[in-house]
Amino acid sequence: MKLYNTLTMTKEEFEPLEQGKVKMYVCGPTVYDFIHIGNARPLIVFDTLRRYFEYKGYEVLYIQNFTDIEDKMINRANKEGITVFELAERFINEYYKDADRLNVRRATRNPRATEEIEDMINLIQRLLDRGYAYVVDGDVYFRTRKFAEYGKLSHKNIEELIAGARVDPGEKKEDPLDFALWKAKKQGEPAWISPWGEGRPGWHIECSVMAMKYLGETIDIHAGGQDLIFPHHENEIAQSEAATGKPFARFWLHNGYVNINNEKMSKSLGNFFTVREIIEKYHPEALRLFMLQAHYRKPLNFSIDLIQQAESALKRIYTCYENLENLIKNGTMSDSSDKELQASLEILKARFIEAMEDDLNTAEATGYLFEMVREINTHANTCSKEVLIFAKDILKELCSILGILEQYEEKKDEIPPEILELVEKRNEARKAKNFLEADRIRDELKSLGYIVLDTPQGTKVERVK
């Protein structure tokens, strides 16, 4: 498989370091609020990459952190009058609710920054010992210029970097390029004991530590949104490689932005939709499909119209699948299209895989998926049961790489609340020995497409198939 590596700016053939095992780290959310559609993009695209690796037979070690200590966390917790810990607990729970509904598979592990402080202190100490860091009044900074390869990920040179570097009031850095590894405690902030006094870790050191602790000193893939290339990932490389002397991540993958009117969706600009508000109104898989219909490195404009379109497209897949199930159950008139359908599905599947192999080109892959749906819709009525099952299995197989068509069984078995209410009314009528009314309700249910069965275990209701 080819993957575009930000480090080398080329598409490279991906082979994991250890045969059969992919070790990947994805920067996770800062858990101070609900996640927005922009934050959902890395979740969905890198979950899809993981699914594809698993489909190819790799074991994937997938680590995604929670940043639960940071300025945004502290400000929000203070504003709400709760502790940073309480804030994190709340939004980690909300995160899982959203991610689960988006069919994002649970990571192998979701380490939390505040639970890894000891290892962060150890890594900072290692950098101090090697002369890559220095202490000023309880702060610890990374000596950026000492790391000769600084800038190699963002492809910036030192002059450009100096022009953009900022020194906050109160920071006593040797050089504007240096960045904080440890921040001395300020009034009202949570703090941990360290050899340099009470304080908290900088953001960048968190990810270096969690990636190396759970995946080793050289990992296969490090991923996140493109806004993380600089300074976050550049700094992660500097810290990790300065400490170990080994390459940190072999492949650096970055997703493009979700935009609103061509502007990055972000909390600070206020131009965002939360995942929660969208999946309450639209099928969560529609959001997934919306993301995957674009290539992950391209900018992607978001609008309600586009989500509605993605939902209709998703429905076409579900309807196609449902038709196949019905035809398999009830039989068809002839098998005259067997050869044609089978051949075209095989070709389209090969193209789908080829697109995925080319830097996870889900935009093309979903195109082939919809061609499959059209082919199936055209030919299914004149195919044998065997070929229908073949079609259904291929559809399911490819959709499961994309993480869609996964809420099918659940949807099928769901009995709407108004039907359950009628069943309850009928039970009450029966209890009151009002059999006339009970029969009337049974007929009403029947006309709505449901049959009631009175069994020794109680009343059951089923949809007429």
Ligand SMILES: Nc1ncnc2c1ncn2[C@@H]1O[C@H](COP(=O)(O)OP(=O)(O)OP(=O)(O)O)[C@@H](O)[C@H]1O
């Ligand atoms: N508009 C966007 N499009 C794509 N990815 C994004 C977007 N906004 C944030 N991300 C990604 O979401 C992930 C989580 O980031 P983080 O929690 O730091 O974001 P945030 O603080 O909520 O974002 P922001 O302040 O930009 O709204 C990161 O990988 C980041 O790159």
Ligand SMILES: [Zn+2]
């Ligand atoms: Zn990170």
